[in-house]
Amino acid sequence: MTLSTEGASAQQQYVFTEDGFTQGTVKNGKIARRTTIRAERYVPTIWIDPDGCEHWVMDDGFEGFMTPHVTRQGIPVCRRGNTCAVMNSDQLFATNQASINGANKKRLQEFFKSAGATAYAIEGHTDSRASDAHNLNLSQRRAQAVAQVARSVGARVVSTRGYGERVPKASNASTKGQAANRRVEIQCIR
Incomplete structure (x- = not known):
């Protein structure tokens, strides 16, 4: 493709190719100056x-x-970084709740003080018993609750995610599998 622009006494001509373009100044019908500029794809x-x-x-x-x-x-x-903690949601939260009681807050605070990571990514998970939308919301709220505890002791949280039932650790066909899927995972970034 060629593009020309005209000035008072000179004409600029640009020729575009796949690997760049050539710019030339044309005066009185002759190329007075040519510059090739190479482009990277x-x-x-x-x-x-x-x-x-x-x-x-x-x-x-x-x-x-x-x-x-x-x-x-x-x-x-x-x-995946280093999964430094997997905590069963049943131990941290009441059924269908996202608030953490005082004893569990203290336990989480101690964990974040001693883990020694530079940052944390916190992921919430559920079993498959409720709707997908409900589980996504609940898992996100639980991850945010754990992140709030982490931040309360000065830990840096780079992300919180709620996966709901979408990343099961075990089969949801049994109560034991469902219990394993109700969890909060903490990724340590070192």
């Missing part, structure tokens, strides 16, 4: 957040954007 890449989760990134030099990299089920793709 920009390939979208993946950005990894501090909590290990991936984002698609495109930046053409003028405008950049990121979108979360998710699976077909809508779950963010995250590189």
Whole structure:
């Protein structure tokens, strides 16, 4: 593709090719000056957040954007760090609740004071007995409750996520499996 712009006594000509473009100044029908500018083909890449989760990134030099990299089920793709704690939700929360009692707050505070991580990613999970929407909401509220306890002792929380019933640890066909799925996982980022 060729694009020309005319000035008072000279004409600028740009020839765009796949690997860049050539800029030339034409005076009196002759090329007076030619500059070839090589371009690099920009390939979208993946950005990894501090909590290990991936984002698609495109930046053409003028405008950049990121979108979360998710699976077909809508779950963010995250590189697992060190899962430093898995706590059964039944031990932290009453049934269908997202508030933590005083004794469990104290236990969580002690954990966050002694874990020694630079940051934490907190994930809430449920079994499959309620609706998907209800479970997503409940698991997110529970993750946020644990994050609030972490922040109360100065721990840095980089993300909280509620997965509901979408990432089971065991089969939901048995009560033992359902109990294993009702959990809060704490990822330690060191």
